[in-house]
Amino acid sequence: MGELVQVEIGDGSDGAPSGVATIRLTRPPMNALNTAMQEELRAAAEQVSSDGSVRAVVLFGGEKVFAAGADVKEFAGQDHAYMLRDAHRLTSALDALARIPKPVIAAVTGFALGGGCELALTADFRVSADNAKWGQPEILLGIIPGAGGTQRLPRLIGPAKAKDLIYTGRFVAADEALELGLVDVVVPKDEVYPTALAMAAKFAKGPAHALAAAKAAVDGGLDGDLASGLRLEAHLFASLFATEDRTIGMTSFIENGPGKAVFTGAGE
Incomplete structure (x- = not known):
């Protein structure tokens, strides 16, 4: 168990489906994805990938927020030379999640913005709260998405729609995210995690x-x-x-x- 990311493996008791692991973000209040959290996400991805008892995975930020983006204060202190060395590490941390060889469902409440949206994009499916906000607002900081947003988003929703979100940095409500194909299911916020668990449980019984x-x-x-x-x-x-x-x-x-x-x- 990490300090900022925890892996919980269900055993069939207390409503936790057997064979389903939850990768839970625990950095309140907004689950900002700083360097330490990125590395704990990498370790969590490696853990669930190698554990034969895990058959499906849920990414969850908690009942209030999924992840509101990268840690901007941390980014603000980094210069060009540093980022030339570090950009690949950032990308590869989230790519480790995308390469989990098992079905992965992102359960999104609150905000999935910037790095949080990129984190959700690593999943195979996305369950969104009906009041959640999605987006890639990096352009408003004078940068672009740097952890897969310019690559996974257009592959998912098409280049023109992706460019709209990336160029404008605008926030997208859950209903529009569903229409765009950015999310797969929209439910009331209290049903997000149970819905994702139920989806994962079905996959956990598969081949x-x-x-x-x-x-x-x-x-x-x-x-x-x-x-x-x-x-x-x-x-x-x-x-x-x-x-x-x-x-x-x-x-x-x-x-x-x-x-x-x-x-x-x-x-x-």
């Missing part, structure tokens, strides 16, 4: 290797041309024939019909 392969195929395919993506897909598709879950899934389908398999997440 772990196939889910990891699907994520790798989609994310990897977006980074290259179609031919490269198809080769990646074919390789990952074939690799799943070495897993126990493939045997379970196909046997169950033949004997009982679709959707009734109970997966183990094991290889053969």
Whole structure:
């Protein structure tokens, strides 16, 4: 457990689904993403990635706020030479979350701005409170998003819509974020975390290797041309024939019909 980021792994008790880990930000009042928190997020990503008991992950900033951005006071004291050395570390910290080989859901309350929005973009899905505010306001500080916002946001909502948010720095309400495709589900703020947990719980019961392969195929395919993506897909598709879950899934389908398999997440 870190001081600013905690990993909680559900065991099926107290409403915490078995196999679901919560990466919880704990730097009140706004969960500003300073250097220490970025490194604890990296460590949390490595922990849940390597823990075989974790089958799905929820990113959560708490009931009041997800993350209102980077620590501007910390940034203000850094010069060009320092940032030339440090910019990659910042990007790679959040990239570690994007590379978690398991389904990840961001549960967003309050604000997801700047680095907070970039953090949410590392997830596969985003559940937003109906009163949450989203945005990439770095331009208002005379800079641009530096932890994936200029890359993940246009891949998610398209370049023109992303440029609107990045060029203006404007805040986006939850209903518009849903319309843009920035978020996937909008619920009352008290239902954000339970909704994300319920989504994660469904994935936690799925075939772990196939889910990891699907994520790798989609994310990897977006980074290259179609031919490269198809080769990646074919390789990952074939690799799943070495897993126990493939045997379970196909046997169950033949004997009982679709959707009734109970997966183990094991290889053969």
